[in-house]
Amino acid sequence: MSAREYARVLDLATAALHERHPDRLWPLIAAEVPRICGGDDLFIRKSEEWSAKAGTVRLWTPDSPGGGCVDDAAGLALRQGYPWADYARATADRAPVTASQVAGGRTWRMSTTAHLMRTAFGTDHVLGLPLPRASGPFNGYLLYRAGSPFTAAHLARARRLQPVLDSIERQHELLVQWRQTTRSVDAPADPDDRAADYGLTPREISVLSLLGQSLTATAMGRRLGISPRTVHKHLENLYRKMGTTDRVATVLRARACHLLPRSSPTRP
Structure with a gap:
């Protein structure tokens, strides 16, 4: 990680850990994480188990800094969890990984989910950045990229970012609980x-x-x-x-x- 990239991670951690309002954390993360990890300005945070029929899929973009709901077709494809659901059940490995690595490059490109992502978001590649603590369902972040795929350098940056994001998630959970109980x-x-x-x-x-x-x-x-x-x-x-x-x-x-x-x- 270059000095500039390290400074971005440090700035993100500092800003997030000084943010008093929990809901303002995600626009901060959505603005910086894709830049650090090579994604486009699209960002999905998954913090709950989705089913094919239930679970709100919220997408952050520059045009919706507060997050916007994904339309029905793309939302259904995401909630079905391809290819992340089977991968999370099959392995305890929580390293960042791309959809192409999980499913195989050609299988991913030909999948219904990849087609819907291209149609809805104009993207070709997805990077899954799970939380280290996550067990069972895939919980974490989905980053999107058009054109060339995510590189080994992007994955290395994502790995270095995981502990920071995990710390921010823990902080968010505690601040929400504190607000509710006080x-x-x-x-x-x-x-x-x-x-x-x-x-x-x-x-x-x-x-x-x-x-x-x-x-x-x-x-x-x-x-x-x-x-x-x-x-x-x-x-x-x-x-x-x-x-x-x-x-x-x-x-x-x-x-x-x-x-x-x-x-x-x-x-x-």
């Missing part, structure tokens, strides 16, 4: 406003959320994809900003200030 009718302000009053960063909010679940620093690190040492640095910042000196006092203060729910949420 909103209440008796709360004096929006959760984000209350966090801003204490100067908490989105990463510190995630650590605080896990602290409220009584997780150890090691367990927090696993959930966030960071080291226990980094978790302790975030805890030190939390103690300083909230005027506390230990875990218990911090959780009690956060609950009193409506930064954590009154009772701990059930761990997923």
